Amino acid sequence: MIVADKKPIEEIIESVKEFKKILILGCNECVTVCEAGGKKEVGILASALRMFFLNQGKDVKIDEQTLERQCDHEYLEEIRDVVDQYEAILSLACGVGVQFTAEKYHSTPILPGVNTCFLGATEQRGLWTERCQACGSCILAFTGGICPVSRCAKRLLNGPCGGSSKGKCEISKDVDCAWQLIIDRLKALGKLDEYEKVQPIKNWSTDRAGGPRRVVREDVAL
Amino acid sequence: MLAEMEPPKGVDISVMMENASRVKGEIDAFVVPEMSNAVMRMSALGGALLLQKNGMDTVMQVCCRDRNRLALQADLLAAGASGVKHIMVVTGEDPGFGDHHQAKAVYDLTLLELLDAIEKMENGHDMSGIDLCGSPQFLVGSTVNAGLSAQALESELSEMNQKIKSGVDFFITPPLFDIASIKPFLSCVDLSKTPIIPTVLLLKSLGMARYMARNVKHVHIPDELVRRIQNAPDKARECVNIAAETVHAIKEHGFSGVCISTIGWEDKVPDILKNIS
The missing domain is CATH 3.40.50.2300 (Response regulator)
Structure with a gap:
């Protein structure tokens, strides 16, 4: 939401x-x-x-x-x-x-x-946290369902930056390292080989960088 | 007399240096664009430093599109320390226009915020108010669209005044082919008080002239000029003549200067200069 x-x-x-x-x-x-x-x-x-x-x-x-x-x-x-x-x-x-x-x-x-x-979720009553930046090109299939675009401070797409400590991001001890979460999740899914795949340089034109966006769906238009 | 000098797309600087050297004594400073039209090439800072090193003065473009406030300030310090005395602030075209469509634009600062930052730096502080160890000093330029009229001109003039208040010392216009076409602008601006430097663009072909006449808003190319190129046996030569004549007309009109833009045909600058009567 x-x-x-x-x-x-x-x-x-x-x-x-x-x-x-x-x-x-x-x-x-x-x-x-x-x-x-x-x-x-x-x-x-x-x-x-x-x-x-x-x-x-x-x-x-x-x-x-x-x-x-x-x-x-x-x-x-x-x-x-x-x-x-x-x-x-x-x-x-x-x-x-x-x-x-x-x-x-x-x-x-x-x-x-x-x-x-x-765009976020209710973690608990009175706490909402970010989950999505609507980048227009979802990569959650490769990252264990955890989004590095919205949850990694540096928006890194190919592993952690090296600044995290004990699973927390270098910007704050209250922020999880997104890549720690991704690796833990891929391990649990038995899909750690996904981590070895290098993601291509992201196409930011589908993000806000490409100007105001719109979705056109002729199949549902009246 | 200014001339645009695009840095190369690569590290071979020989063509840029040769083109610049050929007109070194006749051009007061070279305007070094910062990846104009969002086409990736050597940075304006790099190009400017290379020209400065060889004894040529520059007007270095500073662009909001590709750098955040940290990088903009850092580059301005580098430029100031390396002898760049004139800069020109621009917003920059969207990456969608260039050759890296997937790039993320930055636009951390707006043009006016960048001007404010430059003023702060000239007064010895960075944008966070922290003292600088030596402050840069620049003559600052920006753009003004002199081809507008009516309400659009009013808002352009108001923006121009805002830029002047924010420290802009001179303005470069988009390509001008016909002084009469910017009469509304000229009737509102005192050229003796506000330094205006029109751009003279070298047309490269009949097709380019026709395309610009039809598609580029606020740039007026008279029909007779298009016909003149059409009827000329040597069209490239005629385009050089037209550019030289426009430079002459601008000089006669009391503008503060002129900026010759050849977008890739920098080797033609000596011809244009030679033909100015």
Whole structure:
């Protein structure tokens, strides 16, 4: 999923303080799972903002709504009839949702309420870690299902750099050495011979380096 | 008078050195591109140092595409310590345009951030604020697209002013074939205050002229110029004449200089210089 983190309340207040009618728009997907932008967080943020404006002696209307997704036209249509009632929408979706909402409603400022961080997984309650950088050319088949692009600090594709110690990365004792994990996993799978195969120099044109990307699927297009 | 001098794609520097030496006394400095069009070749720093070593002044390009802030600063220190006095900052074309399509572009710094870094270094500090042991001093150039008009020109001029505030001392334009085509730009810029150096590009063939006229935005090639090449018995000679005449026109117009670009035909630079009336 896309993992996001809450923006500091001071930053959010700075971005919305001039508006009198604000809709806080949550998203039921990834940001709900990572507890940054779902219905619950929309409610908490709305309460915080109401308290702030009350203390300031300002009369600001703050409404709450959470859509199934903000990255799909059909769900974004649900707010079409109410958008004009607001001077701004504070979206707690990931950067995709914020932009898609903005593309749909040109005349309303759409502001981000979370920082979109990475593609990751919930390791435990309150801990999300990165697993994928969407490089567009997956090599997990050769690396025991562990991604060196997202998990090795140097994105090395052919073994460790030599800087790891006791299975941890040289950048931090809290970060696993991705290549230690890969070798351990290949051993467990009885596929250590995969490690001997030299991976070719990576084609980064499928990564963000090749400019904004898109996927075209004629087989599913209407 | 500037002339572009592409470093070689390889370690044989004989052609570059020979071409440069032939016009050494007539060119004030050689502009050394940093892998223009994202085509891999010797670095601008390497090319500039080789020319400097042989007594030729250079304008070394510094490009945001291939180096992060560590490498950019490191190369600027190397250039400054080796006698490079003029640099030109560029953003750089995407690797997709060049011959290494799979490369990852860097773009750690934007052009304005790079300019800010250069200013900091000139004032004795690196980007982290740590004192330098001796600071480099550069005359800094950048690019400006003089061929724009209307709203696009407005934003280009605003960017140009931002660059000036960030320390740019002179600007080099894209190829200019017809001074009249940049009238909107000239009406907004005081040439006596802002040093503008147009590029004079040597057309190599009728096909190149036609292609550029049709496909290169904001570069105006008059129809009569294309016809002139078409009707000339010796087309290459006519292209040299056109370049020489354009240099002459630019000199007459009060620009701060001119930059001759021959993209691979550096051996023609002496001919162009000889034909300037």
